[in-house]
Amino acid sequence: MANRRNFPRQSPASLSESFTRFAELECQGMSDLYYRLSLGIAADNDLLELAIQAKSGQPRPNLFFAAVQRLLMDEPDHPLAAFYPHISGGSAPHGGPLPEDPAPAFRVFCLERQQALTGLLANRMVQTNVVRRCARILPAFAYVNRLGLGGTLFLIEIGASAGLNMLLDRYGYDYGEGRVYGNRLSPVQISSTFRGSQRPVIPGAIPDLADRIGVDLNPVELNDPEETQWLKALVWPERRDELGLLEAALKVASEHPPRVVKGDALDLLPGLIDAVPGDQVPCLIHSHVLNQFPREARVMFWSLVENRGVNRNLAVISMEGVREGEHAAEEVTYFRDGARTNLRLANSDSHGYWVEWLVE
Ligand SMILES: C[S@@+](CC[C@H](N)C(=O)[O-])C[C@H]1O[C@@H](n2cnc3c(N)ncnc32)[C@H](O)[C@@H]1O
Incomplete structure (x- = not known):
């Protein structure tokens, strides 16, 4: 059974490519927030080191963003939550380009919660029920x-x-x-x-x-x-x-x-x-x-x-x-x-x- 789920380990360089591909193919036109964050992560070794902790075989960009969003749901007053209006209670839903760069707040949020994030990345799966x-x-x-x-x-x-x-x-x-x-x-x-x-x-x-x-x-x-x-x-x-x-x-x-x-x-x-x-x-x-x-x-x-x-x-x-x-x-x-x-x-x-x- 283990063999069936045996995915090759991903290197940071290939994970960086995954985030870039994710930005260009999946996020562009759908989510300016995830588009900009994905490109930022692709160029950020500290965040790549974190994201690589995601369970192998899982679509890592999706898992990483879900883990961050899950932690943010418990901290609606954090500056990062301003980019997630359904969490902060802000009224304007995003759709078009963001007025500000979300990457700095995202980076700080992730690096300050490495342990909690690693726990989610290692144990959770992408189980979106759409x-x-x-x-x-x-x-x-x-x-x-x-x-x-x-x-x-x-x-x-x-x-x-x-x-x-x-x-x-x-x-x-x-x-x-x-x-x-x-x-x-x-x-x-x-x-x-x-x-x-x-x-x-x-x-x-x-x-x-x-x-x-x-x-x-x-x-x-x-x-x-x-x-x-x-x-x-x-x-x-x-x-x-x-x-x-x-x-x-x-x-x-x-x-x-x-x-x-x-x-x-x-x-x-x-x-x-x-x-x-x-x-x-x-x-x-x-x-x-x-x-x-x-x-x-x-x-x-x-x-x-x-x-x-x-x-x-x-x-x-x-x-x-x-x-x-x-x-x-x-x-x-x-x-x-x-x-x-x-x-x-x-x-x-x-x-x-x-x-x-x-x-x-
Ligand atoms: C991305 S979700 C899709 C869920 C749902 N089908 C939908 O379209 O909304 C993929 C689901 O497949 C499950 N899964 C992956 N590999 C599986 C396997 N070998 N046997 C049973 N379930 C599996 C995961 O646990 C996850 O819940």
């Missing part, structure tokens, strides 16, 4: 449902984090153009848009799920306030809308707790698939998870799926990044009577702000 991604899951799920694979779909989410996206049928959706779906009275109302000329077929009422279960190396314990604070710390400071969705989904989850089992998906999946009753169809989903698998683990995952697909109908909805920082894609791989079909359903923004549907 609720708006349900806007990407919904059309893919409706597509798989329409395939008629021989039973009601049983959702199995790999890398479910807190399991909030398994509650997709409890949320409301508005894609504009009058395309509204799901529960319009839910506290979780997800907005997104369709791009391009194709539109997916989605029934007004979300198709029934036979059941749902998630698996995660480290399920987020929803009853533990420290765990939910960590989930919030993973949300980028500018994305207040995302924070609002997360808080609303946590409320729904407190009434309908999603079941997420702890363990490595590669160990648990065979048993989870086999436990699905014969008159139901396993519908696996993984969303921004396989990038945390070493290459050989990805190969093992697909051979495990193929192995099961020979003997029963099943589907896998894959939602992963395509090119770093650019866009993501939804693919479906399904097995019907042993025959495998794979197709790209959509391109999308990784956080679900838009979906470009590609098929009839």
